[in-house]
Amino acid sequence: MELIERIERAETELVWSFGDIPGPGPSLLGLTRRRFGSVVALAAPRDTLSFWSQASGFGLDRAVTSAVIGEVLDYLKTVGCATANLSIVPSALPSDWDAIATSYGITPGQTTVQVTRTAGPVEQAPSDFRVEPIGPQHADAWAQLQVDAYEMRDDGFRAMLAAYTDWPNATAYAAWDGDTMVATGSLHVIDGVGRLRSGATHPAYRGRGAQSALLTRRMTDAFAQGCDVVTTGSWKPEPGRHNPSLANMLRLGFEALADRTPQIWRLS
Incomplete structure (x- = not known):
């Protein structure tokens, strides 16, 4: 397994673990989560900072397609989210990503440098x-x-x-x-x-x-x-x-x- 994939899988499980956090935080945020194969979606519809709602693990067990993105976004919309960060490793972005992104209202955020x-x-x-x-x-x-x-x-x-x-x-x-x-x-x-x-x-x-x-x-x-x-x-x-x-x-x-x-x- 390549290092990037291994780190992405660990990061995806970290996102999933946010749903196990004790205390009042999850309730205050309305936190829910769902798995879609390798993809983990975390929804926080009452988050005023747009920080916690996110999805990770794209491309690990199936190609990133419009249908895969739509499945995750349908869940987020159903539970009341209006925004979310989608973490997709660059190598998993399909050739028609620009068209997919435009159709769903997805825009790029600030680029970071991942270091190890x-x-x-x-x-x-x-x-x-x-x-x-x-x-x-x-x-x-x-x-x-x-x-x-x-x-x-x-x-x-x-x-x-x-x-x-x-x-x-x-x-x-x-x-x-x-x-x-x-x-x-x-x-x-x-x-x-x-x-x-x-x-x-x-x-x-x-x-x-x-x-x-x-x-x-x-x-x-x-x-x-x-x-x-x-x-x-x-x-x-x-x-x-x-x-x-x-x-x-x-x-x-x-x-x-x-x-x-x-x-x-x-x-x-």
């Missing part, structure tokens, strides 16, 4: 901050830091984040300056793939190495848990622009795997 790091020794990034997993007693502060950093203020979004410490196969991490939480990160482990998410830093502490320390700590822990690869990503800068987050990942030993452009469906 294979198992091996990890040099811990120097930092003045203490980095460690957190427990439920810090979950609310961990969620609030991300809500503030992302400026994504929605009760359901916050409740989902606050349940991270109880998510299956997930570990929430924080960087601390004394007793002050200054940055966040998470690690999801699925089928030997470590997925790094939730990177947010308090504005007053940006540029001081908190995310580097969180990245190297999570890589180390992922490999210790048996992962042979970790993956994450960040937005692809346009020519002449710089993305410090992506540059930091590459500096820490990640390698670019592929560009990924989410396909955004909106109900017309």
